[in-house]
Amino acid sequence: MSLHPETVQQIAKNHYQLDAVATVLNGYEEQNFLLQTAGGGQYIFKAAPGNVNPAFIQAQVTVLQQLAQTPVRDYFQHCLLNGEGAAVTFYAQGDAGYYVRILSFLEGHFWVEEKEKSPALYESLGRFLGAMDRALEGQYYTAAERTYEWDISRAADAEKNLHHIHDPEKRRIAAYFLLQFQTEVAPQLSSLRKACIHNDANDYNVLIQDGRVSGLIDFGDMVWSALINNLAVACTYAMLHTDDPVAVAAPIVKAYHRQCPLTPAETDLIYYLVAARLCISVTQSAEKASHHSDNTHHFLTEQPAWTLLFQLLQTNPIKAADAFRNACGFNPLIDANDDYAALLSGRKAHIGRNLSISYKKPLKIIKGALQYLYDDKGHTFIDCVNNVSHVGHCHPVVVKAMQRQIATLNTNTRYLNDAMMDYAKALTAKLPSRLSVCYFTNSGSEANDLAIRMARHFTGNKDVIVLDHAYHGTSTLAIEMSPYKFDGKGGGGQQPYIHKAVSPDLYRGAWQYGDADAGEKYAAAILKLLHELKQEHKGPAAFICETLLGVGGQIPLPEGYLENVYAHIRAFGGLCIADEVQVGFGRVGDAFWGFELQGVEPDMVVLGKPIGNGHPLAAVVVTEAIADAFNNGMEYFNTYGGNPVSMVTGQAVLKVIEEEAMQQHAQQVGAVLLEELKALMDKYEIIGDVRGHGLFVGAEFVKSRSTREPAVTEINHVVEQMKERGFLLSTDGPLYNVLKIKPPLVFSEQNARDMVAALDAVLRAEAFG
Incomplete structure (x- = not known):
């Protein structure tokens, strides 16, 4: 039950001898009223519900009384005493009760109402806060040592309300930062200085007059907590509605x-x-909304708070920490002159020499945040190419699942474990019903190797058909069936049991865009290989190909291609293997698996990379018949394949894809990306082709559209320039002239538009026609 203004006027008159008119003001938990006397006097009437701790109400009074004895006394309200000489009056109303205080009125307008905030104003805020905290140094109020949801030190408790945030992107970002709190802050809490802090220098509590801070109201959030939290709260609200939040906070920190x-x-x-x-x-705010709160104070800063969270996600935390250190004159965190000579020398001495490094100026990445990567120089990059981190770098749901399981148990698969069965059921539920048996491995290379071994055992044949320019991994067998490797520099050449079929490239191949029968014609090349094998009294063990060609050039398969190929292979007794290592798990948008785009069902599916979001997990999923045949008496054992941590990780990835509607997101963002890139192709002759599905996209660069000569030097320069603008891309394809775009699925529509805008600027600056 709320107090009526007439009741407030009676309380003021009867207990404080104050004859005034009461007007309702906003309040979060307490009821607030403005009292105005006939003589022009103004006061603030505050009524706290009777179920609060009266000692805490008294503590608020005491802190104001103590501040009244310090040099900052003019910045704070003063308590009026009632007829009994007390600052707090208990007022009973039926079954309800209220602790009432009347405070003096401070002149000024709220921080949020100051439209043009000057550097001097920010410094004024920091100076005032620092002086206040110094004045309160050593003060302790027992009632302030409380469990309070607005205490930053207890931020981890906010996790219980995450489910009230219905937007997947927002929920993911809030969960990410709460994870970072537990990782970066929580371990240090016990060593931080403690104090009784105001804890709520927000934009509706800080007053301004004549271009400087003139006051601070409302100690209702006071708490015994880390001293630095007081400054952090003030910085939080000062950073709202600004274009460069760190630049705004730095002078506050400096003055404090x-x-x-x-x-x-x-x-x-x-x-x-x-x-x-x-x-x-x-x-x-989300929790209050779930209860249909009509208190506008609960939602005052909700939208700007989200905006600032998005800004922080795009801000390298090292850059922020370095700026605050510089403001205080501390040693910097960023060494702009470090050229990584020592690191590169050590890498050369102790790491295999043929492990390449991206970019002419190498990056030292120190942290990942969903679709962003942060380097040690303070730069933020949008990751446009790391398809391994399928649901985002350090996705909080995946990280927490891994943390819980590795803190509980990790062992081999000779023990019964629910996690393995739970994941196998969840994974096969996403596949055609005939694909029902899982073999778990640690990498896509290992999975491809196992798939060929099983195919050879099942068919009794050794020969394998692959596509030209294909890449299937790093094991000996995987290299043998990867023309990209065995035909390349340092390659050992083609083995007699490996057979290359022409890549079904609609841009460069014999049959191109516009040919409705291209898929069938490319499939005929495989039929020709099968007949040649038959003449040699051989049959195929398997045909294996990616369901969109990755290293082969980011190439979607022509319509009807796999339908025809699979029919040919099966007619000659072979198995059809879909390599979904780079393609699967919703990336293509229109389907969960790449093979679904072709309307086929493979006999075996190989999974890797995105399956564990970067955790070493892969799988081969096969039919009952293949699994039964492989069970020939020789045990299949994989020390780490199927371990509990991997299984829980895989389950978490599936959960995130489903709950955050990532397949649909890939479809929507991919459509925007393709549309924007095709518009760019209309402007620049150097872009010869744009192709892909969902967030599996390629743009082929050529010197001339008529000759289609690959623009290798040019595309390499573009990739370097895009890195300088904050976008990480790479090249692919047999001619090394295809811009590879396969970002984490959290990549947003705005990220896509920004990336294409940056690419437009680079191409324009380089005058690439």
């Missing part, structure tokens, strides 16, 4: 430090503390 010296350890945490405060705010 001059009044109340900080430590490097404290400044290094500010980025994560700000993010944690925002997570508390947005999860609280």
Whole structure:
């Protein structure tokens, strides 16, 4: 039950001898009223519900009384005393009760109402906060040592409200930052300085007058917590509605430090503390919305809070920490002059020499955040190519599942384990019903190797048909069936039991775009190989190909291609293997698996890379008949394949894809990406072809569209320039002239538009026609 203004007026008159008119003001938990006397006097009436701790109400009074004795006294309200000389009056109304205070009125307008905030204003905020915290140094109030949801030190508790956030992208980002809080902040909490802090210098509590901070109201959020949290809260709200949040916060930190010296350890945490405060705010708003709250105060900063969280995600935390260190005169974190000479020398000495490094100026990546990567120089990159991190770098759901399981058990598969069965059932539920038996491995290479071994055993044949320019992994057998490797520099050449079929390339091949029968014609090349094998009294063990060609040039298969090929292979007694290592798990958007785009069902499916979001997990899924035949008395054992951590990881990836509607997202964002790239192709002659499905996209660069001569030097330069603009891309294809675009599925429509805009700028600057 709320107090009526007339009741408030009676309380003020009867207990404080104050004759005034009451007007309702907004409040989060307490009821607030403006009292105005006939003589022009103004006061604030506050009523806390009777179920709160009265000691905490008294603590708020005490802190104001103590601040009134310090140099910052003019920044704070003063408590009026009632007829009994007390600052707090208990008022009973029926079954309800209220703890009432009347406070003096501070002149000024709220921070949120100041449209043009000057650097001096930000410095004023930091200076004031530092002076306040110094004035309160050593003060302790027992009632302030409480469990409070708005205490940043308890940000992990906000996880319980994440499910109230219905937008998958927002929920994912909040969960990511809460994970970072537990990783980066929680281990240090016990060593941070503690104090009784105001804890709510938000944009509706900070007052401004004449271009400087003139006051701070409302100690209702006061708590015994880490001192740095007080500064972090103030920075959080000051950073709202700004284009460069770190640049705004740095002068606040600098001015605060001059009044109340900080430590490097404290400044290094500010980025994560700000993010944690925002997570508390947005999860609280979501929880209140779930109860249909009509209190507008519960949602005042919800939208700007989300905007700032998105901005922080795009901000390298090292850049933020370095800026705050610089503001305080501490040693920097970023060494701009480090050319990694020592690291490169060590790598050369102790790592295989033929392990390549991307980019002319190597990157030292120190942290991943969904679709973003952060280097040690403070730069943020949008990852447009790491399809291994399928659902995003450090996706919180996957990370937590792994953490829980590895803290519980990890062992081999000779023990019964529910995780293996649960995952096998979930995985096969995504596949055609005849593909029902799983063999788990650690990599796609190992899975492809096993698939060929099983095919040879099942058919009694050794010969394998592959596509030209294909790549299937790093094992000896995988290299043998990868023309990309055995025909390349340092390759050992083609083995007699491996047979190459022409790549069904609709851009460069014999049958191109517009030929409705291209798929059938390319499949005829495989039929020809099969007849040649038969003449040699041989049969195929298997045909294996990616369901969209990756290293082969980011090539979607022509319509009807696999339908015809699979029919030919089966007619000659072979098995059909779909290599979904780079393609599967919803990446293509229109389907969960690449083979579904062709309307076929393979006999075996090989899975890897995205299956574990970067965790070493892969699988071969086969029919009952193939599994029964392979069970010939020789045990199949894989020490790590199918271990509990891997199984839980795989299950978490499937869960995320489903719950965050990532397949649909890939379809929608992929459509935008393809549309934008094709529009770019209309502007620049150098882009000869754009192709793909969902977030499996390639753009082929040529010197001339008439000759289709590959523009290798040019595309390499473009990739380097895109890196300088914050977009990580790579090249692929047999001619090394295809721009490879296979980002994590959390890649957003805005990311796609920004990437294409940057590519447009690069091509325009280089005058590529």
